[in-house]
Structure formats: structure tokens, C-alpha cells
Amino acid sequence: MPSDQERILARAAREVVPGQIVNLGIGLPTRLFHYLPPEMEVLVHSENGVLGCQPLDHDAAPDLEMIDSGGAYIGARPGASVFDSALSFAMIRRSRVDVTFMGAFEVDQQGNLANWKIPGKFSPGIGGAMELAQKVETLVVLCSHNDKHGNPKILKRCRLPLTAPRCVTRIITEKAVMQVTDAGLEVLDIAEGLDVATLRAATEADLIIDDDRLGRF
Amino acid sequence: MPSDQERILARAAREVVPGQIVNLGIGLPTRLFHYLPPEMEVLVHSENGVLGCQPLDHDAAPDLEMIDSGGAYIGARPGASVFDSALSFAMIRRSRVDVTFMGAFEVDQQGNLANWKIPGKFSPGIGGAMELAQKVETLVVLCSHNDKHGNPKILKRCRLPLTAPRCVTRIITEKAVMQVTDAGLEVLDIAEGLDVATLRAATEADLIIDDDRLGRF
Amino acid sequence: MTLLNQKHATLEAAIAEIPDGASIMVGGFGSPGTPFALLDELLAQGQTRLTLIKNDANEPDIGIGRLIRAGRVDKLITSHIGLNRIAIEEMNRGRLAVEMHPQGLLAEKIRCAGAGHYGFLTDIGLGTEVAEGRREIECDGRTWAIEPAIHADVALVHADLADAYGNLVYRGTAINFNPLMAMAADRVIAQAFRVEAPGQLAPASIHTPCAFVSHIVEVDPATSEQGRRAHAV
Amino acid sequence: MTLLNQKHATLEAAIAEIPDGASIMVGGFGSPGTPFALLDELLAQGQTRLTLIKNDANEPDIGIGRLIRAGRVDKLITSHIGLNRIAIEEMNRGRLAVEMHPQGLLAEKIRCAGAGHYGFLTDIGLGTEVAEGRREIECDGRTWAIEPAIHADVALVHADLADAYGNLVYRGTAINFNPLMAMAADRVIAQAFRVEAPGQLAPASIHTPCAFVSHIVEVDPATSEQGRRAHAV
Numbered sequence: 046m047p048s049d050q051e052r053i054l055a056r057a058a059r060e061v062v063p064g065q066i067v068n069l070g071i072g073l074p075t076r077l078f079h080y081l082p083p084e085m086e087v088l089v090h091s092e093n094g095v096l097g098c099q100p101l102d103h104d105a106a107p108d109l110e111m112i113d114s115g116g117a118y119i120g121a122r123p124g125a126s127v128f129d130s131a132l133s134f135a136m137i138r139r140s141r142v143d144v145t146f147m148g149a150f151e152v153d154q155q156g157n158l159a160n161w162k163i164p165g166k167f168s169p170g171i172g173g174a175m176e177l178a179q180k181v182e183t184l185v186v187l188c189s190h191n192d193k194h195g196n197p198k199i200l201k202r203c204r205l206p207l208t209a210p211r212c213v214t215r216i217i218t219e220k221a222v223m224q225v226t227d228a229g230l231e232v233l234d235i236a237e238g239l240d241v242a243t244l245r246a247a248t249e250a251d252l253i254i255d256d257d258r259l260g261r262f
Numbered sequence: 263m264p265s266d267q268e269r270i271l272a273r274a275a276r277e278v279v280p281g282q283i284v285n286l287g288i289g290l291p292t293r294l295f296h297y298l299p300p301e302m303e304v305l306v307h308s309e310n311g312v313l314g315c316q317p318l319d320h321d322a323a324p325d326l327e328m329i330d331s332g333g334a335y336i337g338a339r340p341g342a343s344v345f346d347s348a349l350s351f352a353m354i355r356r357s358r359v360d361v362t363f364m365g366a367f368e369v370d371q372q373g374n375l376a377n378w379k380i381p382g383k384f385s386p387g388i389g390g391a392m393e394l395a396q397k398v399e400t401l402v403v404l405c406s407h408n409d410k411h412g413n414p415k416i417l418k419r420c421r422l423p424l425t426a427p428r429c430v431t432r433i434i435t436e437k438a439v440m441q442v443t444d445a446g447l448e449v450l451d452i453a454e455g456l457d458v459a460t461l462r463a464a465t466e467a468d469l470i471i472d473d474d475r476l477g478r479f
Numbered sequence: 480m481t482l483l484n485q486k487h488a489t490l491e492a493a494i495a496e497i498p499d500g501a502s503i504m505v506g507g508f509g510s511p512g513t514p515f516a517l518l519d520e521l522l523a524q525g526q527t528r529l530t531l532i533k534n535d536a537n538e539p540d541i542g543i544g545r546l547i548r549a550g551r552v553d554k555l556i557t558s559h560i561g562l563n564r565i566a567i568e569e570m571n572r573g574r575l576a577v578e579m580h581p582q583g584l585l586a587e588k589i590r591c592a593g594a595g596h597y598g599f600l601t602d603i604g605l606g607t608e609v610a611e612g613r614r615e616i617e618c619d620g621r622t623w624a625i626e627p628a629i630h631a632d633v634a635l636v637h638a639d640l641a642d643a644y645g646n647l648v649y650r651g652t653a654i655n656f657n658p659l660m661a662m663a664a665d666r667v668i669a670q671a672f673r674v675e676a677p678g679q680l681a682p683a684s685i686h687t688p689c690a691f692v693s694h695i696v697e698v699d700p701a702t703s704e705q706g707r708r709a710h711a712v
Numbered sequence: 713m714t715l716l717n718q719k720h721a722t723l724e725a726a727i728a729e730i731p732d733g734a735s736i737m738v739g740g741f742g743s744p745g746t747p748f749a750l751l752d753e754l755l756a757q758g759q760t761r762l763t764l765i766k767n768d769a770n771e772p773d774i775g776i777g778r779l780i781r782a783g784r785v786d787k788l789i790t791s792h793i794g795l796n797r798i799a800i801e802e803m804n805r806g807r808l809a810v811e812m813h814p815q816g817l818l819a820e821k822i823r824c825a826g827a828g829h830y831g832f833l834t835d836i837g838l839g840t841e842v843a844e845g846r847r848e849i850e851c852d853g854r855t856w857a858i859e860p861a862i863h864a865d866v867a868l869v870h871a872d873l874a875d876a877y878g879n880l881v882y883r884g885t886a887i888n889f890n891p892l893m894a895m896a897a898d899r900v901i902a903q904a905f906r907v908e909a910p911g912q913l914a915p916a917s918i919h920t921p922c923a924f925v926s927h928i929v930e931v932d933p934a935t936s937e938q939g940r941r942a943h944a945v
Contacts (some may be wrong), residue, residue: 066690086484088644088689092815093741094888096688110744110872110884116795123678124644125485127686129919130741130767130888131594131823134816135662138595139688140838141690143480162841167795173815176836180595206841281715283923303717305877305922309509309582313921320561327511327639327651333562338910341877343918346686347508347655348590348827355603355828358923360713365885379608386561390582393603399922400868419582423608463552587827594820597833597856616849618858623830625851652917683883684917 052123052236053187054080056262057146057217060185065143066090067148068177070160071115073187074146088124088170090142094133094175097125107179114173137176144183147174151203152186156213156225159205171208178209190218197249199223199230220244221252222262229253234260266436269453270404271297273479274363274434277402282360283307285394287377288332290404291363305341309390311350314342320399354393361400364391366433368420369403371467373442388425396428398415403454407435407464414466416440416447437461438469444455446470448453451477481690484609486645486667488694494520496694499711501526504589504664505533505543505635506657509562509627512649513672514637516698521635522546532556532589532631533667534582534656536563547575556629558582579598581609584626586659592628593662593691634664638687642678645692654676661687670698714923721927727753728913729927730866734759737867737897738766738820739890742795745882745924746775747870747903749931754868755779759793765789765864767815767889769796780808787864791815813915817859819892824896826924827859832859867897871920874904875911878925879918882892887919894920903931 047055058080060068061197069075069076077098081087089098091113098113099122107118121127136142138257151159158178161171178184199216215233216223219246222234231253235244241254264272266292275297278284283305286292295317298304306315308330315330316339324335337374338344353359353434368376377394378388395401409415416433432450433440438461439451452461494517497503503521507513522545529552530585536557537544545565546552554576560566569575580588584603591599600623604610613624635655639650647669661667669687674697729749730736736754740746757779762785769790770777780799781787787809792796793799802808813821817836824832833856837843846857869890872883879903894900902920907930 062480064480064484066481070800088483090690091885093744094887095885096684096690097682100751108884110886112742112744112885114741116742121682123676124642124646124689125645125682126680126688127682127884127887128685128688129814130890131892132688132820134819135594136688136690137816139593139662139691141481169800170790170792170810170812171842172792172794173813175814175840175842176816208840210839230677278752279713281713281717283716305716307923308652309584310511312652312915313923315913325651326651329509329511329652331508333509338915340909341879341922342876342915343879343913343921344651344654344915345918345921346658347582348659349921351586353921353923354583356826356895356924358714386567387557387559387577387579388581388609389559389561390501392581392609393583394608396603422780427606427612588827591832594832595834596820597830597835597851599824599827599856600830600858601828602830612849618830618847618860621830625849627851648916654916662727681885683881683919686916 052219056222057185059188060144061087063087064139066096068142068145068181070090070145070147070174071239072148075113075115075117075146077146090136092137092177094130095121095125095127097122110121125167134176138180140180140182141182144185145177145181146185146187147178148180149186149188149198151198151202151205152213152216153203154230157203158186158208158209158213159203160208161207164206174208178212181216184212186213186216188218192218197247200249201251232259233259234262237261266406269436270434273439274402274404278304280304282300283313285309285359285362285398287362287364287391289365289388291365292330292332292334294363302382307353309350309354311347312338312342314339315472320363322460351393355397357397359398362394362398362403363402363404364395366403366405366415368415368417368422369430369433370417370420371447373428374420375403375425375430376420377425379423381423391425395429400431401429403430403433405435407437414464417466437464449476451479454478483554483644483689486692486695487643487674488696490516490520490696493694493696494524496666497521497526499504499526501633502526502530502532502631504631504660505531506636506660507542508534508652508655511651512637512653512655512657513633514539515542516670517635517668518542518546519628522549528553530554532629534558534585536566538561538562539565546597551712554578558585560563575635586656589656589663590659592630593659596628598628629663631664634660634667636661636667636669638669638671640673640675640680640681641669641695642675642680644677645669645689645695646680647687648680648684649670658687661691667691668694668696670696672698672700677706716877716922719925719928720876720907721929723749723753723929726927726929727757729899730754730759732759733761735763735765737763737864737893739869739888739893740775741767741885741888744884744892745870745886745888746770747868748775749903750868750901750929751775751779755782760784761786763787765862766909767791769793769799772796772798774817787811791818814882819889821859822889822896823892824871825863826892829861831861834859854872861878862896864897865899867893867900869894869900869902871902871904873906873908873913874902874928875908875913877910878922878928880904880920880925881913881917882919891920894924899926900924901927901929903929905931905933
């Protein structure tokens with residue numbers, strides 16, 4: 046049986062359209078890399094200055110000057126380019142990256158995202174997350190539905206400092222796929238074997254669920 | 263006997279120090295190019311995006327994608343680079359060009375320069391002159407001492423719209439080499455065979471002349 | 480949305496997407512970098528009431544000079560038009576609106592749009608005629624002028640090499656405004672003398688990454704203005 | 713003044729020009745592009761009370777991590793220091809002043825200094841904590857934050873190839889902040905794995921033209937941190 050993370054990643058891979066430019070955030074999203082078919086014409090952008098990352102073969106000696114923004118050694122696929130940090134973020138601010146996948150500490154039903162700071166506990170700096178969140182048209186959050194204490198991460202309103210307001214398009218957890226709409230969080234898919242009541246109980250946000258249209262994943 | 267222009271250019275060539283980065287304005291200054299010894303390690307900057315212009319051999323077929331800002335076909339010397347217009351002007355605004363030679367309609371004893379517009383008669387746009395004039399540390403004006411009607415071009419105060427205020431370092435005409443100082447225009451060199459009274463008569467600006475230190479060219 | 484694998488286009492199809500009244504950035508400083516094939520197709524298709532943004536006005540009988548001559552340009556945002564006497568005449572007669580900027584500021588205003596900012600603060604031109612009409616602001620005890628970014632609907636650029644995804648490599652002094660404009664316009668149509676398969680261009684040699692390019696059109700150097708003649712300039 | 717033909721320098725001589733209290737930009741995103749040899753020489757020479765400007769803080773035992781650990785850094789202007797627990801501890805204890813910026817704004821603030829402007833106007837971070845303390849201005853009916861440029865006394869950059877005039881070519885993701893910093897600092901010291909004679913680098917492949925570079929130091933890849941080990945990051 047796939048782990049929760051594998052389930053999230055397999056579902057997330059279905060969001061990617063051939064021909065797109067995709068950014069993968071540090072942590073779980075970076076691993077989405079391995080779920081995209083190698084023959085798929087997608088260019089993975091990494092904000093440290095590369096468009097066209099591809100996973101390294103396990104036995105390949107890494108090129109020490111080729112990393113992604115998470116610090117992993119990468120290869121470059123045909124059509125790849127490398128560039129400076131100003132150009133990399135120009136690409137982001139001009140919305141030339143089609144979709145970004147990001148982790149979250151908290152996300153809420155208005156589409157607000159908090160994923161960079163826990164005051165007093167964790168504040169290493171925002172890195173490139175703010176500009177990606179604010180300017181990339183489609184932002185897909187990949188995260189566990191609840192934190193390690195079981196508390197909901199999908200909230201009515203974020204309590205932590207925001208990465209960007211009203212930036213999230215879609216949320217994929219091990220329990221559900223949710224779309225941010227003007228009316229609130231609409232559940233598109235629910236995990237195989239999970240019932241709606243259990244999903245609601247694990248979620249603080251109000252969920253819009255149309256049983257007739259509910260998918261499984 | 264050399265023409266007036268040849269005299270100006272030969273004297274101007276002596277201003278260039280090996281190892282420098284030099285910009286040559288459109289018109290007379292562009293021809294300075296041919297007065298620099300080919301073996302001299304100088305990189306000529308042209309604001310359309312090249313550092314390291316060199317004159318083309320007369321019989322060489324031009325590379326149609328290599329021109330200077332005046333539109334002449336050029337070659338590239340060893341160590342040359344080409345770049346976009348933003349980088350080219352970053353180089354200018356950051357004062358990385360050591361010296362620029364420019365023509366003038368008018369120049370005055372405060373070091374003000376007017377070389378881009380004659381209201382009602384000539385206003386093709388300022389091009390790159392303003393940023394060069396404002397930001398390059400050493401600006402040497404190369405121009406005829408008087409206009410074609412014999413009127414002085416070296417004035418007490420410019421009457422035409424300025425390219426930049428207080429930007430001129432030195433002025434070289436066929437009659438004299440003049441340095442802009444806090445005290446006014448100091449004559450460094452006077453043309454062979456010219457006397458001081460004649461020079462003063464051809465000049466509107468007040469000239470500071472120390473007979474004992476006056477050079478000839 | 481980017482569709483990397485669907486960028487290769489014919490001259491006709493690429494230019495046909497441009498409507499009347501469009502604002503169009505045009506690469507080039509003089510002839511090098513001017514996308515002559517794209518401009519000639521634009522002339523042939525007849526779009527009108529255009530706003531053009533280009534360093535210069537080319538010469539009367541080539542490039543944007545032809546569009547100006549044909550009365551298809553309402554407004555030109557530029558730095559220097561000294562080599563196009565027709566453009567100067569049209570300007571003086573009030574038939575062509577011309578907005579002039581110092582060349583480096585024009586480049587930065589375009590680059591600023593390409594970087595996704597509103598504008599920048601400069602000291603260039605303070606104390607001159609160019610400063611008239613600009614909004615100024617005090618910062619750290621000095622005066623700065625606000626220079627707003629310049630956007631456009633479309634950019635027409637010329638590259639030497641491209642790949643099918645739209646990565647571009649320029650050559651010589653044909654770089655000039657092209658990479659800046661490719662960042663600043665909503666739709667970017669690039670002509671190139673050769674279009675390679677993805678993977679044929681070295682990643683660090685690419686001047687404009689494909690993310691900025693909408694359409695790529697291969698043009699024959701032999702039939703292009705660039706290849707046909709040595710211009711006066 | 714530029715002296716093209718006098719840029720080649722030893723590691724010792726180039727770094728010896730840096731005084732105590734200098735502000736120093738350091739290229740690199742993680743290890744790629746970090747000028748390890750220059751930083752190790754700076755550690756050896758003992759300059760102190762430094763202000764460093766770098767995307768990240770490297771890791772505790774390499775690059776600027778060593779300088780921070782040795783107490784030589786008063787202030788760090790950065791984007792993310794998550795991989796250096798010592799830097800985080802020093803920050804939390806108040807022994808290291810840390811000024812954080814979103815990564816793209818940090819890059820632009822440096823680039824803005826390199827372009828010779830005072831600052832730029834952005835909408836990045838409006839409505840978040842990052843906007844606190846920034847001066848804002850209304851333009852065209854919207855609010856924009858003023859982001860002043862960041863200058864430095866010195867930039868330390870890493871290139872793959874150079875020529876003796878100081879033209880630089882970077883490789884892979886080692887480009888990152890290096891070309892921006894080379895424009896923004898008053899004095900630029902570049903290390904390169906190979907220094908060629910002028911003319912060996914293709915003009916359009918040069919990322920940083922020599923006009924921006926003060927000193928060029930050849931470093932042996934085999935003795936550099938870049939070549940010695942694969943880092944965790």
C-alpha cells in the first residue's frame with residue numbers, strides 16, 4: 046500500500062499538463078520530480094536559476110555546480126537553461142511559471158498560505174516562497190491533512206504569518222483534493238476508503254462537498 | 263599639414279591611457295578609433311552593447327550584426343564582450359567606463375554640455391548621451407572651436423538645452439586644450455602658431471592662461 | 480499557459496494574432512537585432528493604429544520605417560530617430576506622436592516591466608529638460624525621479640539561434656533590446672535564423688529562456704533584410 | 713580607473729585590500745557559486761566586523777559559515793539561513809544581526825545597485841509581515857513599496873572561466889547572485905577555475921564583462937571546496 050506521501054505525490058502528478066513550466070517547493074513537492082514520466086515535455090523551474098531540472102540517476106556522479114533550490118544534485122534535460130537569480134525571479138514575477146507546488150504549515154479556506162515562519166520557533170527566512178506564492182497563477186499545496194499532533198492544517202483562517210494572501214488554487218493531502226473557490230473550499234476528490242464525516246472531523250475549514258461529483262483517489 | 267579635425271584627434275589620442283575603457287560618441291569622436299595604436303590594450307565601449315570594438319579592415323566583409331552606436335560596422339578585439347542595452351547602461355551609470363569623448367554644440371566654463379537638441383531645428387532624441395555625460399568620470403569634448411558661422415562654441419553659459427550639467431572634464435578644439443576647473447576654464451595647450459589674443463577673441467568663455475605653463479600641440 | 484511543444488509557428492499565423500491598436504515592442508539598435516521578417520509580415524497584414532516601442536525608427540525604407548511611412552503607427556516610444564527623416568517629418572507635422580527617453584532609461588523601463596516591478600528611482604536627467612513632467616520623490620535626503628515601467632502587448636524579437644521550446648541566443652550587437660523586450664511583453668514572437676531541437680543550445684549560453692517566448696518563427700537569412708544588404712547604418 | 717592589463721592577482725594580495733568593517737557581497741546559492749577560496753583567505757587574514765550579503769549562510773563548516781562561527785560577522789543580509797544552525801543560534805542570541813529579504817527582492821535590490829538606481833517599486837509582500845517598515849507610495853491608483861538598492865564595498869564572486877581582463881563565464885546553477893553582485897560592489901574580486909588569455913572567451917558567452925571586475929584570482933578546483941566534496945546541500 047502506498048504511504049500517505051506517495052498517495053499525495055501520485056495524485057499531484059496528475060495536475061501537471063505536458064508543455065508546462067513547473068516549480069517544485071522544498072520538501073515533499075521536490076519529490077514530485079520522480080512522479081513525472083521522463084518523456085513528458087515539462088520543464089521544472091528551480092528558483093536558484095535553472096529551467097529544465099531532471100532527476101539524477103542514482104549511480105551518476107553529480108555535477109557539483111548543478112543543484113536545485115533544495116540543494117539536491119540535479120541534471121538538466123534537453124531544452125534546459127541556467128540563469129542568474131534576477132532573471133529567475135523575473136520569470137516568477139511575470140507569471141511565466143505555470144504552476145508551483147508548495148508545502149504548508151497552514152492553509153485556509155480563503156486560499157491564504159502560511160509556510161515560512163513559526164514565530165519564536167522557526168524563522169530561517171522566506172527564501173523564494175513569497176514571490177512564487179504571490180505571482181504564480183496556479184499554486185497547489187501538497188501537505189499532510191493534519192500536523193503530527195493531529196491538529197488540522199486546513200483552517201478557517203491562518204494564524205501564522207502569511208507567505209501570501211489568497212494565493213492557493215488547490216490543496217492535495219492524503220485525505221482529499223480541495224479547490225479554493227469564491228464560495229470556499231470545494232472537495233474534488235476524497236481518499237479511497239475515507240468517509241465524508243471523517244474528513245470533516247479532521248478539517249477545521251468549512252468544506253463544500255457535492256456527493257454526486259466527488260472523485261476518489 | 264593636418265586638418266583641424268586631424269589635429270583634434272591626434273591630440274585626443276594622447277588622453278587615452280593603456281588599460282582604460284573608453285566610449286566614443288557619434289561623429290568626430292568615433293574617428294578617434296583610428297588614432298589609437300592597435301596594440302594598445304584599450305577596450306572601446308559602444309552603448310549599443312559592445313566592449314572591445316575595433317576598426318574593420320577596409321577590405322574585410324563586415325559582419326552585419328556588428329555595429330557601433332553610430333551605425334558603422336566594427337570588429338571585436340581580443341577580450342571583447344557583447345551584451346544587452348540594460349547591461350550596457352548599467353556599465354555607464356556605475357561609472358565603469360573611464361572616459362567618454364563627445365561632440366558639442368555648446369560647452370561652457372562651468373562644464374555644462376549641450377549636444378543633443380536645437381529647439382525648433384534639431385531634436386532627434388537624446389540617445390545615450392545623457393547617461394554618458396552624467397555618469398562617466400572623465401568627459402572630453404572634441405569639437406571645432408567655433409561654429410560654421412564663426413560664432414564661439416566655448417561659452418560663458420550654454421544657451422541650448424543641456425545634455426548634463428557640470429559634466430565636462432576637458433575640451434579639445436583645433437585651437438586649444440582646456441580643462442574645466444573650479445576657477446573656470448584653464449588653457450593647457452594652445453595650437454602651434456596661434457597667439458593667446460586670437461584664442462581669446464575666438465572664445466566667449468573666460469580663459470585662464472598661465473603663459474609659463476602653456477603647452478603647444 | 481505555456482505549451483513548450485507548440486511554439487513553432489508560421490510567419491503568417493504568429494503575426495495574425497496581433498490586433499489593430501496593439502502596443503508592440505520591436506528589438507534592434509539600427510538594423511542588428513531588428514526582426515525585419517516579422518515587421519514586413521506586419522506591414523503585409525495591415526494592422527494599424529499601432530504603438531511601437533523601439534530604440535530608434537530604423538531608416539525610412541526598412542523595418543519600422545516602412546510601417547511609419549505607411550501611416551500605420553500612431554505613437555512611437557523611442558530614444559533617437561535621427562536616421563529616419565520621414566519619422567522626424569511625421570513627428571513635426573503632428574501625425575506621429577513621439578515619446579523620447581534617454582536610451583539607458585528606455586532600456587531600464589522595459590527591463591523593469593520584464594522584472595515585474597512598477598518602476599524605479601533614478602537621478603538620470605535631474606537638472607535637464609528630460610526631468611520635466613516626471614514625478615520626483617525624496618529618499619535618504621536626495622531627490623529621485625520615478626520612472627514607470629513600460630509594458631507592451633507584443634514583443635517582436637530577432638535571435639540568431641533558437642530551439643523549438645523558444646530558447647533564444649543572440650549574436651553580436653544584435654542583442655541590444657531583444658532580451659529585455661522578451662521579458663516585458665505579454666506575447667513574444669521571436670524570429671531566428673535557425674531553430675534547433677531542444678538540447679542543442681548550451682544551457683548557460685541561452686540569453687532568453689523559453690519561458691518568455693510565445694512563438695518561434697524560422698526565417699531564412701538570405702531573404703531577410705539582415706542578410707540582404709549592408710545598411711548605411 | 714580600470715587597468716585591464718593589471719587585474720591578475722594572488723589570493724593574498726586581492727583579499728588584503730579588504731579592511732575591517734567592510735560590507736561584502738558573496739556569490740552563491742548553497743555551495744554552487746560560493747567563492748570558497750576567497751572566503752577561506754578572508755578567514756585566514758582576520759578581517760572582522762564584517763557585513764555580509766549572501767543569499768544564504770552556507771553550512772556551519774564551510775564558506776561564510778566559517779566566518780560566522782569565528783565571530784567575524786556583525787551583520788548578515790540574506791534570504792534564507794535554514795541550513796546553518798549556528799547562524800540561526802547566533803541570530804537568536806543577538807550576536808549576529810540578520811536582515812532577511814524575500815529571495816527575488818534581494819536579487820533585485822542588488823541588481824538595482826548594479827544598474828545605478830536608488831531603488832524600485834514593487835507589490836511583492838504587500839499584505840504580509842515583510843511589508844512592515846517599508847515606505848509605500850501610491851502610483852496609478854495602486855500601492856507600491858519602495859525597495860532601496862543594496863550596495864557593498866566589495867563583492868567576492870566565483871566563475872568557472874575568466875580571461876586576464878576579468879571577463880567572467882559562470883556554469884550551471886553557480887551563476888545565481890554572482891553577476892548581480894559583480895555589478896553592485898565598488899570592488900569586485902573574482903575567483904575562477906581557469907584564467908585564459910583575452911580572446912579565448914566568445915563575446916556573447918560572457919556573463920560579466922570585464923568592466924565590472926577589479927581582480928581575478930585563479931584557483932585550483934582540486935583544492936577548492938567546490939571540487940573536494942559533495943555537500944549535504
